[in-house]
Every structure is written in C-alpha cells, then in structure tokens.
Amino acid sequence: MSSTPEGSSKAKGRPAQAKGKADRPAPAPAPTQQPTGFKSGFACFVGRPNAGKSTLTNALVGQKIVITSSKPQTTRHAVRGIVHRPDSQLILVDTPGLHKPRTLLGQRLNDLVKSTWAEVDVIGICLPASDKIGPGDRFLVAEAAKVAKTPKVALATKADLVEPERMLEHLTQIQELGEAAGIEWAAIIPVSATSGFQVDLVTDELIQLLPDGFALYPDGDITDEPEETLVAELIREAALEGVRDELPHSIAVTIDEMGLREDRPEDKPLLDIYANIYLERDSQKGIVIGHKGARLREVGAEARRQIEALLGTPVYLDLHVKIAKNWQTDAKHLRKLGF
Numbered sequence: 210m211s212s213t214p215e216g217s218s219k220a221k222g223r224p225a226q227a228k229g230k231a232d233r234p235a236p237a238p239a240p241t242q243q244p245t246g247f248k249s250g251f252a253c254f255v256g257r258p259n260a261g262k263s264t265l266t267n268a269l270v271g272q273k274i275v276i277t278s279s280k281p282q283t284t285r286h287a288v289r290g291i292v293h294r295p296d297s298q299l300i301l302v303d304t305p306g307l308h309k310p311r312t313l314l315g316q317r318l319n320d321l322v323k324s325t326w327a328e329v330d331v332i333g334i335c336l337p338a339s340d341k342i343g344p345g346d347r348f349l350v351a352e353a354a355k356v357a358k359t360p361k362v363a364l365a366t367k368a369d370l371v372e373p374e375r376m377l378e379h380l381t382q383i384q385e386l387g388e389a390a391g392i393e394w395a396a397i398i399p400v401s402a403t404s405g406f407q408v409d410l411v412t413d414e415l416i417q418l419l420p421d422g423f424a425l426y427p428d429g430d431i432t433d434e435p436e437e438t439l440v441a442e443l444i445r446e447a448a449l450e451g452v453r454d455e456l457p458h459s460i461a462v463t464i465d466e467m468g469l470r471e472d473r474p475e476d477k478p479l480l481d482i483y484a485n486i487y488l489e490r491d492s493q494k495g496i497v498i499g500h501k502g503a504r505l506r507e508v509g510a511e512a513r514r515q516i517e518a519l520l521g522t523p524v525y526l527d528l529h530v531k532i533a534k535n536w537q538t539d540a541k542h543l544r545k546l547g548f
C-alpha cells in the first residue's frame with residue numbers, strides 16, 4: 210500500500226515506533242539542544258460520552274485530528290495529539306467515554322480507557338457545565354481516584370453554554386465531587402473548546418504537571434495516528450451525520466487501498482482512496498445509501514472535503530457499503546475491523 214506524497218500531510222511524520230508510554234519513542238533530536246527545564250509527557254481527557262473530550266483535544270492541538278459528533282461514543286481509538294511549545298511537549302491521548310458496557314465492543318473500549326489512565330502523567334476530567342453532575346460522573350471520578358498518584362485536573366467543559374451563576378454552582382459541585390472521591394484537584398478550569406475560552410490555560414496547567422524530559426516527537430508532528438486511520442475516521446464522521454438510534458454504533462469504516470494515482474504531473478497529484486462502510490444489518494443499508502444513492506454521495510463529498518483539508522491533496526474517494534453481521538458482538542469481525 211502506498212502512502213501520500215512527502216510533505217502533503219499536515220499530520221506528518223508519525224513515528225512508527227510510538228504506540229504507548231511503555232514503549233515511548235526514543236527521544237528525538239540531540240538532548241543537548243533542549244533548553245534545561247524542558248517538560249514533556251502524556252495527558253488524557255476522560256469523561257462520560259459526549260463530554261467534549263475530542264473537541265478539546267483538537268482545540269489544544271489547533272487542528273482537527275479527532276472526529277467529533279453529537280452522538281455519544283464517537284471515539285473508538287486512543288489518538289495522540291501533540292502540542293509543541295518552545296519549552297515543552299504535551300502529548301494528548303484521547304480515549305472513548307467510559308460507560309456501562311453492553312456489548313463486547315463496549316467492554317473493550319472500557320478496558321482501553323483504564324489502561325490509558327494508568328500510563329499518563331496527568332488526567333484531565335471533563336465535566337460539561339451544560340449537564341448536571343450525575344451517577345456516570347461519580348462512577349468515573351471514583352474510578353479515576355484509584356489511579357491515586359497521577360495528578361488530576363477538573364475541566365468544566367462547554368463553558369460557552371452556561372451563565373456565570375450556573376458555572377459557579379458547577380464549580381462548587383466539582384469541588385465537592387473531588388472531596389467525596391478523595392481527589393485533590395490540581396486545578397479546576399472552566400473551558401470552551403468551541404469558543405477557545407481558556408484553552409491556552411488548560412494547556413499551561415497540563416504542561417506544568419508534566420515531568421522534566423526531552424521532546425518525544427519531532428517538531429511539527431501533531432499526531433502519530435496513521436494517515437489511513439485518520440482518513441477512515443473522517444469517513445465515519447461524515448457517515449454518522451444525520452443518522453439516529455442504534456445506527457451510529459453500527460457504522461465502522463475500513464480502507465482497502467490508499468495511494469497516489471500514477472502518471473499524474475507532480476504539481477497535480479490525486480490521492481485514490483478505496484474505503485468500505487460496514488453496517489450490521491441489511492436493513493441499515495437503505496438509510497446510509499439513500500434514495501438512488503443520494504445520501505452516500507453526500508457522505509462521500511463531505512468526507513472528501515475533510516480529507517483534502519487534512520492532507521492538502523485532491524482526493525478521489527470510492528465508497529462501498531458492506532454488511533458485517535452483528536460485528537459489535539462478534540470477536541472475528543471486531544479483529545477484522547481493527548478493535
């Protein structure tokens with residue numbers, strides 16, 4: 210499988226070896242070039258589904274590297290976003306929302322969340338100001354409290370949606386929530402990822418809690434997700450738009466082939482992408498494809514726009530809709546779809 214042209218991807222240069230803190234990449238350039246007092250490390254945002262974790266990751270990185278949607282449980286991968294500062298490097302691990310598992314996929318997602326918590330240097334707990342703190346949040350905070358040594362920052366997300374009085378009430382409840390769980394928050398910060406309010410402050414606070422170290426990624430890299438994963442996720446995001454009920458959870462996307470078309474002039478590259486949208490049942494096909502394929506064409510057009518924006522290359526996108534019967538509960542299908 211070929212890759213995109215050199216320099217065409219803004220999400221460039223994912224180090225092939227970086228897949229977890231346990232096997233952190235070897236420090237990039239010569240350590241002697243690092244100013245003393247350089248900080249680097251990993252942070253993750255946790256929160257119930259739809260708390261705004263992915264949107265906040267993108268806001269901190271300054272570019273869309275994680276898909277977002279109004280459907281809960283959009284995130285299925287642990288994605289790293291990388292924030293570069295002259296004196297620090299913050300690597301963000303995005304995790305799925307923690308929830309009561311009902312399927313094998315749900316169980317695997319929860320396992321992924323907990324294994325991530327144990328590996329990071331700081332945990333940011335997202336508690337949307339627009340929602341009352343509920344049993345889901347209490348469960349999550351109690352679970353986070355078990356990772357006792359890791360500093361925790363409470364983030365009152367979606368600050369743009371509430372009035373100051375409500376925010377004040379929310380902040381008080383966050384303080385109490387921490388006390389009840391035995392957590393001493395390193396900070397409690399109201400933030401809006403969509404308006405940008407206090408996004409830089411969140412970065413500052415997380416960086417302050419990182420250990421001293423070296424840059425772990427080359428300058429300019431913003432994620433280490435493979436390009437194909439990012440592309441598949443952008444297609445899934447487009448396919449999720451406008452679908453309801455159980456269908457969002459039934460959608461998975463795989464890339465069959467992705468490569469630059471041969472015989473194109475150098476200044477007019479075209480990236481061919483052949484992708485599959487998997488559904489669980491035949492009855493779901495009509496919804497995704499639409500009347501005479503109208504909806505699938507819209508999904509394709511939107512996905513292509515997003516992929517071109519990310520990679521900076523014109524794209525030819527070929528989409529096929531396929532059925533993987535009940536894939537969320539079928540171990541063989543899950544493996545095939547990359548879970």
Ligand SMILES: Nc1nc2c(ncn2[C@@H]2O[C@H](COP(=O)(O)OP(=O)(O)OP(=O)(O)O)[C@@H](O)[C@H]2O)c(=O)[nH]1
Pocket residue numbers: 256257258259260261262263264265276277278279280281282283284304305306366367368369370400401402403404
């Ligand atoms: N108004 C407002 N909406 C936000 C903000 N942050 C996120 N949202 C919206 O909230 C919804 C969920 O955001 P995500 O970032 O996908 O949430 P998540 O926590 O990553 O969700 P999962 O992947 O389900 O765990 C989306 O519709 C976002 O546009 C914010 O600061 N302000």
